Amino acid sequence: MENKKDTPDFHLREAHHLVRDLMKPNPIIYWIDFLFHAALGWSAFVVVLSTPLFSIWQLVAFIVAILSHYRAVTFIHELAHLKKGTFKIFRLVWNLIIGIPFLVPSFMYSIHYDHHKPNIYGTSEDAEYMPFATKKPILMVGYVLFSFFPHLLNLGRYCLLTPASYLIPPLRKFCWERLSSLTINPAYKRPSGYIRNDKYWKLQEFATSVFSIIIISCVTFDVLPFKIILLWYLIGTSIIILNSLRTLSAHAYRNPGDQKMEFSEQYLDSIDISGNSFITSLWAPLGLRYHATHHLFMSMPYHNLGKAQRILVKNLSDNSLYLKTTRNSMWDALCRIWGEASASR
Secondary structure: OOOOHHHHHHHHHHHHOOOOOHHHOHHHHHHHHHHHHHHHHHHHHHHHHHHHOOOOOHHHHHHHHHHHHHHOOOHHHHHHHOOOOOOOOHHHHHHHHHHOOOOHHHHHHHHHHHOOOOOHHHOOOOOOOOOOHOOOOOOHHHHHHHHOHHHHHHHHHHHHHEEEHHHOHHHHHHHHOOOOOOOOOOOOOOOOOOOOOOOOHHHOOOOOOOOEEEEEHHHHHHOOOOHHHHHHHHHHHHHHHHHHHHHHEEEOOOOOOOOOHHHHHHHHHHOOOOOHHHHHHOOOOOOEEEEHHHOOOOOOOOHHHHHHHHHHHOOOOOHHHHHOEEEEOOOHHHHHHHHHHHHOO
């Protein structure tokens, strides 16, 4: 982990001054981007179901469905950062078209805001942090392989446990603490009443439960073919696998968990990817390739992160510390964290 003496060298005030005009989200960009990829993803979903099994067109449609839905699902990250009380209709439409069908209503990610707090980031209270670089490398393999299960666990949560929890208070508490957050830290427990932007979270939860029960019932009684559930699982799991690799590429994960990190340390523990723009945007959509820059300016909308990164590289009076967070590709980022984890044993 970088020494705290590096803090004055970062020119944080200068960086803020350079990008101060890039903090306002453009609703038109959000709507066009989201609706296009959601429509493309669901259209590709239908094509996969209607084309011959293992045909080239089915394969192409399957890949398009994964990548389009992945980008659409990733808007949950933007929803976690948008100012309270804004984008209300966008949040509702996102939940109806993507969040509920994929069993990840937006309230499940409102805990993300804590990930940016200096007194929480990188500690055991951070739901989205594991000190992978200080552990055995096999832990990273296990984390990626676990991606085959969350989609099924969410189905069980909303189809079975949610209805039962309305009648069983201890189960209700368990669902809230352990099954209501998108995390990578298995020890994380969601605090009671933790809601930021989703004051209608109970309605989101209920709607997701009803949706899952209806779909399972329709498949059970042959109203819908089983291949719909299978395709839904394959697309959802592919998204989770892609995101798990992206997550491993997003931070250095050097903090052992028992130490709080200064803001500059939080930034230096984060990563920007400078590789091929087209390829990188497929596995790190909505500006997530600029994760270190995002941790500098967490309220900056995704569509301005690339511009901000280029401005800072070009115009900071000393960009050497800023460039320390850059990796050439996902492979570069994964190799580095794997190497650090191997060396730490």
